[in-house]
Amino acid sequence: MRIAIIGTGNVGGAVARGLKSKGHYLVLGARDPAGSRVSALAAATGASTALPADAARGADIVVLALPWDAAEAAVAALGDLTGKVVVDCMNPIGRSAGGIGLKVGHSTSGGEIVQGWLPGAHVVKTLNQVGAEIMADTSLLAHAPVMFMAGNDVGAKALVGQMLADLGFDALDAGDITKARLLEPFGMVWINQALMRGKGRMWAFAAVPA
Template structure:
C-alpha cells in the first residue's frame, strides 16, 4: 500500500520505521524536506509536501501535535473516500493540568472526522508509545491495538497495516468509540510517564 505519514516527529518517525521493509510505499509529508532527510534515508521513504503526499495514498496517517492538527489537516485538501488514520490524542491544558480536552460528548477522532467529512477516519495507534510502534518483536505477546471507525473496509485495510507493525488489531466499533480509546491511551501515558513503568511495554489481549 501507499502510506502517507503526515507529521514526522517521534510518532510519525516510529511508524515509518515500523513499516520499513513490509512492502509498502512510504511517503513522508513535510513542508521542509531537509528536516526529514535522515528519516527518509533510513526508511527508504519518499518525501513530498503534505498535500501531495496524501493525494492518492491508500492510507493517510495523521501523527501531528493536537494543537497544530486542525490547520494542518485542512491544508491537506479533499481526502474524500480515502482512509485516514488518526493516531492523535487531544491532549492540552485543563483545570486539572495536562489531560484530554475532549471526552464524554465527543472525541478527537470525531473532531477529525468532522474536519474531513468525506474521509474514512479510523482512530488507532494512540494507545502506546512511539518505541513500541517502531519495534514490537521483543515483546513476549503481540500487543493489542484497538481501532474505531465508521467504515468496515477502511478498518480492514488499517488492520492489515497494524498487523505489519506487529499488533493484534481489534475493532472497537464506530468512530464514537474513540471516546473510549483516547482515555485508554491516557492509561498508558499515566503508567509510562507518571507511575514509573517506563515506555517499553504495551497492552496485550491474552486469551485462555
C-alpha cells in the same frame, strides 16, 4: 499500499520505521521535506518525502501524526481527502493546572472531531494507545500488543488492520468512530503509567487469550 505519514516526529518516524521493508510505498509528508532530519528518516526507512498535501494525494492511507493543536489547520491544508482512509493517531491532549489531560471526552472525541473535519474520508482512530517506541518495533515485547481501532467504515478498518498487523499489533475492532471516546482515555492510561507512575515506555497492553 501507498501510505502517507503526515508529521515526521516521534509517531510519524516510528510508524515509518515499523513499516520499513513491509512492502508498502511510504511517503513522509513534512513542512520541510528536504530538511536534514526528514531526509535522514527517509534514508533510514526507504520512504520518499513530499510536502504534506503532495504526500496525501494518491495515498491509500493517510496517517495523521500531528500535535492536536496544529491538526485542524494542517488537515485543512491537505486538500480533498474524499474517499481516503485516514488514520488518526492523535490524542487531544492539553495542559491544565492538574497536569496533562484530554481536552475533549464523554460526549465527543478527537476521532469524531477529525471525522467532522473530513466528512468524505473514512477516519480510523488507532495507534494512540502506546508510545511511539512500540510502534517502531513491537518485537521488543514478549507478546503482540493489542491495538484497537474505531471507525465507521468496515473496509477502511480492514485496510488499517493490515497496516497494524504489519507493525506487529493484534488489531481489534472497537466499533464505530464514537468508540474513540473509549480509546482516547485508554491511551491516557498508558501515558499515566509510563510518564507519571514510573513504569517507563517499553510496555503495552495485550489481549491474552485463555
